[in-house]
Structure formats: structure tokens, C-alpha cells
Amino acid sequence: MTTESNHTTGGIKGVAQKKPLAILVCLSSLLLTAVIMHNIFTYYRGPDYAGQRLQERKNYYEKVLLKADVSFHEARFYEVIR
Amino acid sequence: MIVKCSLCPIECRLENYQIGSCRVRMHLDGKLVTLVYAKPCAVHVDPIEKKPIFHMLPKTAAFSIATAGCNLTCKFCQNWEISQAKPEKTRSYHLPPDEVVSMALSRGCRSIAYTYSEPSVFYEYMYETSALAHRAGLKNIWVTAGYINPEPLKELAPLMDAANMDLKGFTESYYRDVCGGSLKPVLEAIELACSLGIWVELTNLVVPTLNDDLPTIRKMCRWIRQTLGPDVPVHFSRFYPHYKLKNLPPTPLETLVAARNIALEEGINYVYTGNVPYDRNSDTFCPECGRLLIQRLGYHVAVYRVENGSCYNCRTEIAGIWT
Numbered sequence: 001m002t003t004e005s006n007h008t009t010g011g012i013k014g015v016a017q018k019k020p021l022a023i024l025v026c027l028s029s030l031l032l033t034a035v036i037m038h039n040i041f042t043y044y045r046g047p048d049y050a051g052q053r054l055q056e057r058k059n060y061y062e063k064v065l066l067k068a069d070v071s072f073h074e075a076r077f078y079e080v081i082r
Numbered sequence: 083m084i085v086k087c088s089l090c091p092i093e094c095r096l097e098n099y100q101i102g103s104c105r106v107r108m109h110l111d112g113k114l115v116t117l118v119y120a121k122p123c124a125v126h127v128d129p130i131e132k133k134p135i136f137h138m139l140p141k142t143a144a145f146s147i148a149t150a151g152c153n154l155t156c157k158f159c160q161n162w163e164i165s166q167a168k169p170e171k172t173r174s175y176h177l178p179p180d181e182v183v184s185m186a187l188s189r190g191c192r193s194i195a196y197t198y199s200e201p202s203v204f205y206e207y208m209y210e211t212s213a214l215a216h217r218a219g220l221k222n223i224w225v226t227a228g229y230i231n232p233e234p235l236k237e238l239a240p241l242m243d244a245a246n247m248d249l250k251g252f253t254e255s256y257y258r259d260v261c262g263g264s265l266k267p268v269l270e271a272i273e274l275a276c277s278l279g280i281w282v283e284l285t286n287l288v289v290p291t292l293n294d295d296l297p298t299i300r301k302m303c304r305w306i307r308q309t310l311g312p313d314v315p316v317h318f319s320r321f322y323p324h325y326k327l328k329n330l331p332p333t334p335l336e337t338l339v340a341a342r343n344i345a346l347e348e349g350i351n352y353v354y355t356g357n358v359p360y361d362r363n364s365d366t367f368c369p370e371c372g373r374l375l376i377q378r379l380g381y382h383v384a385v386y387r388v389e390n391g392s393c394y395n396c397r398t399e400i401a402g403i404w405t
Contacts, residue, residue, distance in 0.1 A: 057099035061110075065117070068170035073119030075107055075206055077089045077234050 085109040089205055090153045090229050091267040104203040105168050106151035118149035119207045121174040122182075123164050124198050127189050129381040133197060133225050134317050134356055136366060137402025138244045138281055140376060141383045144223055145186035148198035149174065149207065153229050155262035156250065157326035158289055165199040179211035183218050193243070197225035205234060212241035221403070224280070228271040229263050235271055239278035243403060246283045246317075247272050251293040252302035260292055269305070276310050281403050283315040285356070288333045288341055290321065299341050303348040312351045312369075313401035318342055320357035339363065351401070370398035 087094045087102050094102035096109035106118045130144045150172040152165035159165050164172060177185075186194050194215045196208045201224055212222040221243040228247040249272065250261055257265040276282050284306065288294050306314060318341045321333045338355040342363055345353040351369035355361055359380050366376040366388075373395045377385035387394040391404040 054098060057097075061099045065108075065170055069121065069174055069176075070117040070169050071119040071121055072108075072110060072115045072117070073206060075087070075089075075114040075116040076209075077205070077231070078085050078087050078114035080112055081084050081086050081095070 083112055085112065085114050087114055088231055089234055090202060090231055091264060092153055092229075093231075104151045104153040104200070105166075106149065106203050116204065116206050117169045118151060118174070118204045120176060120178045121169060122147040122149050122177050122207075123167075123169075123172045123174040124148040125175060125177065125185075127191060128195065130193060130195075130223070131378060131381040131383070133195055133223055133246050134285065134354070135223055135244050135246055135283055136317075136354060136364075136376070136378075137283065137315055137352065137400070137404075138223070139192050139221065139403065139405075140386060140388075142192040143190060144193045144195040145182065145189060145191040145220075146195040146197050147177070147182060147211075148196070148201070149204040150199065151203040152200035152227075153203055153263075154200065154227055156227075157260050158287065158321060159325050160322075161198045162325040179207065179214050182211050183214045183220065186215070186220055187218060191220070193221040193223050195223040195225060197223070200227055200229070202226055202230040202234070205238070209238060209241065212238070216241055227261075227263070228268045228275070230271055231267075232270065232274055235274055236278065239275065239280055242275075242280050244281040244283070245275055246285055247275065249284045249286050249302065249306075251286075252298050252305070253293075256293050260289070269309075273309055276314065282310070283317065285317045285319050286341070287319045287321055288337055289327065290330050290333055290337070292327075292330075294333065294337050294341075296340060296344060300344045300348065303345045303350060306345075307349045312349050314350070315352040315354065316345050316350055317354045317356045318345070320355070322357065366400070368393040368396060368398055368400065371396040375400065 085096050087107055092103055096102060098109055101108045106116060108115050108117060126146045127143050128146045130139055130142050148164060150164050150167045150169040194211060201208050215222055222241055224242045224245040226245060226247055251257060254265045257263045306316060318338050320338055323330055342353045342355055352366060355363040364378045365374055368375055371393060373393060375387045375393060376383060388400050388404055392399050
């Protein structure tokens, strides 16, 4: 006769109950990290971001505005700040 | 390099090739350019009563022009097809200032109205046309939301004879949430326009559930009376479902009448309801003897009894520009 506890039954039971929770926590952490990283990368855009945006605006100017029926008359009330 | 536009309170900071929030002013290689100079997308001859301007040259026609663009984003805009449009997506005419003036003269108009969208955003076109119009003996009318900075307004004022300025509501939250702007600069512009000698009439579009709170309307009327005086005409205009507010019903006539009564109680002499056909509340009465001076049927003037700028009966001077 032994006083040794029955690890098999109790142990497996316990682990089986905690596993889905652990996976859920793990996935949530990963998701949260991904969201944070995405926000960081979108906020601190790459070094080419400004150049790409400028190129997009220039393309729009050349391909759309220059061909449209608009004027390019110098406006008043503005200042060049840098 | 960044260019800061200082025409209106938004004060857009624009990188090269970037277009401002009004959609019509653009940073181009260190300069700010307007995309709509001499490019009106709407040209009409309207009765001056349509602006509405009730106290300047009644029964005359106003040559009315507008370009695309606006610096506000009102959810109820009646002209959103042009005010919220990009100029490159709009069909426009080529009509330089001198041609606007000669067309106005040839059609028997006594004034030129800068209207429909927001004329402040086509400032340069409006300014140069106004100068030529004055030289030709025409009056100028500015139909505006008043979202403009003081400096441009000061320069424009000597050329502008009359203005119908919107006072769309009387809370910051209304201007922010419904119009995409701010109340404070509008109040300052209205006050400045009056002090610079422009004949100002105010329009308040009463939108059910959004700005039809009668205590707030009373507060607004009190501000008008105390800041601008009793002779600034106020038009309470009826809302019809439009643009992004198609879910709301037209303003009940009772609300407009209640607003008008409040304005009269607060001591404003000339209060009208608008966008209501054949309504007796769009007539002008002498504030002294109460006699009917101008009876309006829609945009048509049926009775006109202002003589040399005064009441035909008691000779009280009626505020406005009559000749």
C-alpha cells in the first residue's frame, strides 16, 4: 500500500483545465504586441514615407491638376514658414 | 518647406503640392496658389431677396457666382455638390473679373453676389471682381459663413457693401460637430464686419433637434442685440433634409415662429423667417409705427413703401441701403 498520490489522474486533469487559458493569454499578448508595433510603425513612418507622399502629390498635380480646368493664380494671405 | 495659409481660422500648413482643407488652395513650389481664380462653377441672375438680403436694393437682380470649395463641412449643406467638391472634378466656366462685371451690367443687375458655396475660399477672385464692380457702379454682396481671419476681412470690407453672414448656431459643440468649425471666429468676423461698415444681415438655419433649443436661440438673439445693435436683420431659415441630414424632418413652422418671437422680444427690429413660401413673417414692418413697408411673396416684392430710406407713414429711418 502506498501513500503516494495519484499524479496521473489529478495532474492531467489540472493541466488540461489550464491549457486553453494559457493559449488565450498567449494569443492576446501576441495580438496586443502586433497592434502596438503596427501603431508605432505607422506613427514613425519609414525614412521614405515623406518622399513617397510628396511623389504621390506631385503625380496628382502632374497627371490630374495640370490637365484639369483649374487656375494656378497666386493667392494672398500666406507665409513660408520653413 | 511649408506654406501656412492664413486666410481662415483653420490655417492649413501645407507641404509642396498639398491642397488645403478648402480643396481650392494649394502649395506649389513655395507659393500658395488658388485653383479657382476666374473659374466659377455656378453663374446665375437671382433676385437679391434670394441671398437673402432684404435691406439693400429690394426688387433688383444680383449677378451671382460661386466656385467649388468651402472651409466648413456642414452636414446640412444645401449646395454640397459644389461646396464639398474638388475644383478639378467640377465643370467650370472661364470668367475673369472684368467679364463678370460686364455680364452683370448687360443683364441689368445692380449688384454682384459671391454666394452658393463659400466665397471666402475664392478670396482673390472675389476681391478683384469687387474692385472692378465698384468702379462700374455695382454693389457687392458677400454670402458667407464668416469663417475668415480678421486681416483678409479688413482688406475686403471697403469693397463689400452687404453681407449675409451665417450664424449657424450658438454653441461651440454645434459648430464643431455639425459644421466642422468653431463658433468664436465666426462671432468675431460678424462683429468686425459690422464695425467695418458692411451692411450685415444674419441667417440662422434652424435644424430640428440640433440647434432649435429656444433658450440657446434667446442667448444668440441677446448677443446680436447687445453686440451688433437692434437693426441687424435676422433670418430664421427653414431646414429641409439634405446631404448628411436626410434623417431629420423639415423645421416645423411653429419653431421658426417661436424663434422669430424670441428675437422680437429681445429687441431686434427686423426678424424674418425664410425658406417658407408665401409667409407673412418675411415682410418688413416699421419698428416705430408698425406699418407694413415691404410685402414679399417668395422672392417677389408685392408692396414697397420705403421712401428715401424712411417709413412712408412716420418717416422713421429704416436701416439699410435703399438707393
